[in-house]
Amino acid sequence: MKILIVDDSRVMRSIVTRTLRQAGFGDHDIDEAADGRQGLDKALADPPDLVLSDWNMPEMSGLDFLRALRAAGKAVPFGFVTSEGSPDMREVAMATGALFLIAKPFTADVFTEYLSPVLG
Amino acid sequence: MTALQNDFAVHEAALSEILDEVLTSVSIEGLPAYDLSFATHTTGSVTVSGAWNGSVLVELPASMDTVLTGAMFMMPIEEVGAEELTDAIGEFANMVGGGVKSLMPEPSRLSLPTVVSGGDLQTSVPGGVLLARAERTSGGGALRVSVWWNPS
Numbered sequence: 001m002k003i004l005i006v007d008d009s010r011v012m013r014s015i016v017t018r019t020l021r022q023a024g025f026g027d028h029d030i031d032e033a034a035d036g037r038q039g040l041d042k043a044l045a046d047p048p049d050l051v052l053s054d055w056n057m058p059e060m061s062g063l064d065f066l067r068a069l070r071a072a073g074k075a076v077p078f079g080f081v082t083s084e085g086s087p088d089m090r091e092v093a094m095a096t097g098a099l100f101l102i103a104k105p106f107t108a109d110v111f112t113e114y115l116s117p118v119l120g
Numbered sequence: 121m122t123a124l125q126n127d128f129a130v131h132e133a134a135l136s137e138i139l140d141e142v143l144t145s146v147s148i149e150g151l152p153a154y155d156l157s158f159a160t161h162t163t164g165s166v167t168v169s170g171a172w173n174g175s176v177l178v179e180l181p182a183s184m185d186t187v188l189t190g191a192m193f194m195m196p197i198e199e200v201g202a203e204e205l206t207d208a209i210g211e212f213a214n215m216v217g218g219g220v221k222s223l224m225p226e227p228s229r230l231s232l233p234t235v236v237s238g239g240d241l242q243t244s245v246p247g248g249v250l251l252a253r254a255e256r257t258s259g260g261g262a263l264r265v266s267v268w269w270n271p272s
Contacts, residue, residue, distance in 0.1 A: 011193055083221075
């Protein structure tokens, strides 16, 4: 399966990739994008099996990315990995079509809990 | 201990726990050993604004900024440049700030991180009230995080 990691921080993309490996998802194909716009372009051109996206990013936020994806009729499984996990943000994320919101800092166990239903 | 500190539950134990969670999250179990061959200091900061206003600072002494960045990127410290250092320390501050923000009243917003490096940095928050500080030492230096309330 293919996982698209969208975050403007290169080190965070690296940490997410590392955590995926630690959580037992290292065999999946990993692709990266540096902001919501790049993520949207990639997701529309070649839909991944899961998107893991930051919330606050330049060019296009993670929330706008998700909205654009759903407006384009793409039901790609989508989860946020972000520094802010307030109840309000979680509510907005779920209402927009996200499956989950993982707040940083996170552990491999948290990835296993949230990603296993999607990735098996 | 002020009433504010009690009310907001921002105390050193909570901040220390956040710091450990962030270090674990970036796969650093104990700060790596380092020497003092690099001469920069780096401070990463984020602000929280809204129902609570304040700043979170992450201060790293000479070399530890580079070593921490190398560990976060899993790259040799010889390959760590300014771009990597800014990215890693900014993200570190962002994660600590997110943890602190989660203890504060909502609604509030977390700023993008600011990162400053220099030879002899002295970081301060004018008018700010220090609420908590936590640090981890390695190689004779200390990674220090602090939370400042802006009462104005």
